[in-house]
Amino acid sequence: MTTGSQRIVIPITELEQSAFCRTDGNLRTLTLEEEFKSGVRWQKVPIRYLKMTPEELNASIASARETLGDQVLLLGHHYQREDVFKYADLSGDSYKLSRLASENKEAEFIVFCGVHFMAETADVLSGPEQTVILPNMAAGCSMADMAQSEDVEDAWEDLTSALGGQEEIVPITYMNSAADIKALCGRSGGIVCTSSNADLTFEWAFERSKRVLFLPDQHLGRNTALKMGIPEDEIIVWNPFVPMGGHTPEALRRARVILWQGHCSVHTRFTPAQVQESRARYPDVNVIVHPECTRETVDAANYVGSTEYIVKMVSEAPAGSIWGIGTEINLVNRLAKENPDKTVFCLDPVVCPCATMYRIHPAYLLWVLDGLMAGLVINAIKVEGQTAIDARVALRRMLDVAG
Numbered sequence: 278m279t280t281g282s283q284r285i286v287i288p289i290t291e292l293e294q295s296a297f298c299r300t301d302g303n304l305r306t307l308t309l310e311e312e313f314k315s316g317v318r319w320q321k322v323p324i325r326y327l328k329m330t331p332e333e334l335n336a337s338i339a340s341a342r343e344t345l346g347d348q349v350l351l352l353g354h355h356y357q358r359e360d361v362f363k364y365a366d367l368s369g370d371s372y373k374l375s376r377l378a379s380e381n382k383e384a385e386f387i388v389f390c391g392v393h394f395m396a397e398t399a400d401v402l403s404g405p406e407q408t409v410i411l412p413n414m415a416a417g418c419s420m421a422d423m424a425q426s427e428d429v430e431d432a433w434e435d436l437t438s439a440l441g442g443q444e445e446i447v448p449i450t451y452m453n454s455a456a457d458i459k460a461l462c463g464r465s466g467g468i469v470c471t472s473s474n475a476d477l478t479f480e481w482a483f484e485r486s487k488r489v490l491f492l493p494d495q496h497l498g499r500n501t502a503l504k505m506g507i508p509e510d511e512i513i514v515w516n517p518f519v520p521m522g523g524h525t526p527e528a529l530r531r532a533r534v535i536l537w538q539g540h541c542s543v544h545t546r547f548t549p550a551q552v553q554e555s556r557a558r559y560p561d562v563n564v565i566v567h568p569e570c571t572r573e574t575v576d577a578a579n580y581v582g583s584t585e586y587i588v589k590m591v592s593e594a595p596a597g598s599i600w601g602i603g604t605e606i607n608l609v610n611r612l613a614k615e616n617p618d619k620t621v622f623c624l625d626p627v628v629c630p631c632a633t634m635y636r637i638h639p640a641y642l643l644w645v646l647d648g649l650m651a652g653l654v655i656n657a658i659k660v661e662g663q664t665a666i667d668a669r670v671a672l673r674r675m676l677d678v679a680g
């Protein structure tokens with residue numbers, strides 16, 4: 278029996294995104310009942326999971342994993358809390374995990390400890406006999422929610438008619454978007470990208486047209502375009518809340534890159550002032566940030582790159598080096614722990630995990646594993662019909678371009 282393949286999207290608010298921010302740096306897992314007090318929306322879960330302590334959850338998850346064995350592949354994104362990440366068979370950023378999902382054809386169930394768009398991608402790329410499970414259906418992504426499919430469909434229609442046809446523009450969507458948006462890109466000559474390969478997909482797009490629509494993260498789009506030498510005055514932002522995105526047809530024709538007005542609430546917390554403060558504290562610091570940060574923060578940093586790039590740079594750095602990092606706190610804490618011979622710290626003094634990733638509490642993981650042991654598939658993620666076919670086209674283009 279399978280439950281919960283659909284979810285109603287109520288965009289995640291900025292308030293919810295900061296619900297788990299802590300000034301005391303304490304990100305210890307509490308019982309689900311206690312964490313429910315944070316004020317974010319959670320998926321309902323049977324009452325017996327609410328009061329289980331982290332230790333009880335730990336023992337039950339370990340035993341469920343043993344019983345289920347190879348039937349289940351557990352994928353863990355780098356931004357997952359440690360109490361969930363430690364169970365991952367395979368870990369990575371969204372690009373690496375999407376590749377791993379497309380390569381593994383053995384496990385019957387893929388339990389994706391990440392967020393909704395990642396589980397959708399795994400479903401699109403996995404085999405027809407495999408089922409992808411997201412432990413908590415409320416684990417969305419505030420950035421992905423900023424590009425609702427009706428708004429993107431409307432914008433695409435407006436843009437192609439103002440510009441004189443689809444051949445005038447190629448849509449690129451960041452992995453962090455719903456399957457509907459990936460499908461629009463697939464059927465409109467576009468492609469998916471991640472922060473590891475955005476520049477390659479821009480090159481791919483410019484071989485096919487003179488213009489790009491980049492969804493939904495304006496910062497990754499802008500940072501990539503500027504890095505490729507596209508002048509600032511040829512980059513504009515499409516505001517989905519005003520007619521024609523707020524532009525005249527002439528301005529649209531002049532633009533080479535049109536950025537959707539979306540952002541990551543976690544990465545836009547990092548500022549040039551934080552970079553300067555870290556330099557004042559440690560004159561030899563290496564500042565490394567994610568390209569979802571603003572352009573000003575990226576300009577102030579020494580290095581910019583994807584989550585996997587950050588992991589590689591810090592892990593391979595010489596002992597004694599100092600790293601100020603601008604990315605999600607669970608990853609920064611893990612890097613600090615795994616590199617005791619280096620000084621590793623988060624640029625932001627306030628500890629703010631990605632509140633949507635954080636919704637994968639160990640109690641939810643246990644709930645879906647208990648379900649599988651009882652023959653019940655809870656929270657299956659299924660991308661249906663033509664949407665899956667079109668989204669797969671755009672994802673395959675990315676995998677072909679990026680290898």
Ligand code: SF4
Pocket residue numbers: 356392417418419420421453541542543544605631632633634
């Ligand atoms: S870190 Fe930002 S982009 Fe990534 S899942 Fe969280 S809100 Fe979305």
